[in-house]
Amino acid sequence: xxxxxxxxxxxxxxxxxxxxxxxxxxxxxxxxxxxxxxxxxxxxxxxxxxxxxxxxxxxxxxxxxxxxxxxxxxxxxxxxxxxxxxxxxxxxxxxxxxxxxxxxxxxxxxxxxx
Amino acid sequence: xxxxxxxxxxxxxxxxxxxxxxxxxxxxxxxxxxxxxxxxxxxxxxxxxxxxxxxxxxxxxxxxxxxxxxxxxxxxxxxxxxxxxxxxxxxxxxxxxxxxxxxxxxxxxxxxxxx
Numbered sequence: 040x041x042x043x044x045x046x047x048x049x050x051x052x053x054x055x056x057x058x059x060x061x062x063x064x065x066x067x068x069x070x071x072x073x074x075x076x077x078x079x080x081x082x083x084x085x086x087x088x089x090x091x092x093x094x095x096x097x098x099x100x101x102x103x104x105x106x107x108x109x110x111x112x113x114x115x116x117x118x119x120x121x122x123x124x125x126x127x128x129x130x131x132x133x134x135x136x137x138x139x140x141x142x143x144x145x146x147x148x149x150x151x152x153x
Numbered sequence: 154x155x156x157x158x159x160x161x162x163x164x165x166x167x168x169x170x171x172x173x174x175x176x177x178x179x180x181x182x183x184x185x186x187x188x189x190x191x192x193x194x195x196x197x198x199x200x201x202x203x204x205x206x207x208x209x210x211x212x213x214x215x216x217x218x219x220x221x222x223x224x225x226x227x228x229x230x231x232x233x234x235x236x237x238x239x240x241x242x243x244x245x246x247x248x249x250x251x252x253x254x255x256x257x258x259x260x261x262x263x264x265x266x267x268x
Binding site for chain 2 (some may be wrong): 081
């Protein structure tokens with residue numbers, strides 16, 4: 040069966056510090072991968088998606104970046120965090136046939152920027 | 154541009170009630186519609202996926218219906234229990250008119266079932 044992992048689970052970082060969140064998927068190959076952010080009281084915002092190694096598309100211009108160094112690894116990074124980067128970050132995967140398949144979400148990372 | 158709206162935003166009911174959560178979408182050229190559950194501080198769990206050719210899907214006490222022509226879906230929860238307390242989100246993946254990979258999520262309905 041497929042599983043998706045995210046770490047860390049929680050993170051408190053000062054403004055201006057770097058960020059690295061990691062997501063890995065097991066039990067499937069060549070998944071589509073997604074990073075979402077969920078701010079308090081707001082809906083899910085798609086940040087990045089990837090259809091393959093080294094292929095990243097950005098939905099929202101910001102100080103975050105994403106990389107996919109391996110087929111089942113997706114990393115969200117920032118060189119300098121802003122207060123507005125605080126939120127709940129969710130990684131998800133779907134099969135290549137995303138039109139007929141659901142997205143499967145990881146447990147999330149709670150980021151607080153102080 | 155696809156927009157997904159969920160009503161009500163929050164709902165509080167006594168245990169045992171049957172309830173209906175509503176989801177509406179503006180572009181009916183969809184491939185499917187999905188319902189998710191999110192517990193506080195947790196990720197999303199897929200509940201039901203209805204293909205565009207289907208009218209409804211059932212899983213245990215949950216039943217989701219889809220009416221593409223009117224741009225509506227409902228999630229029916231029978232005999233609600235305190236463990237059903239969570240936020241329920243509906244989502245529509247990119248459709249025939251949009252393409253790409255951006256699934257549109259509703260803002261969710263926060264459900265509280267009182268014991």
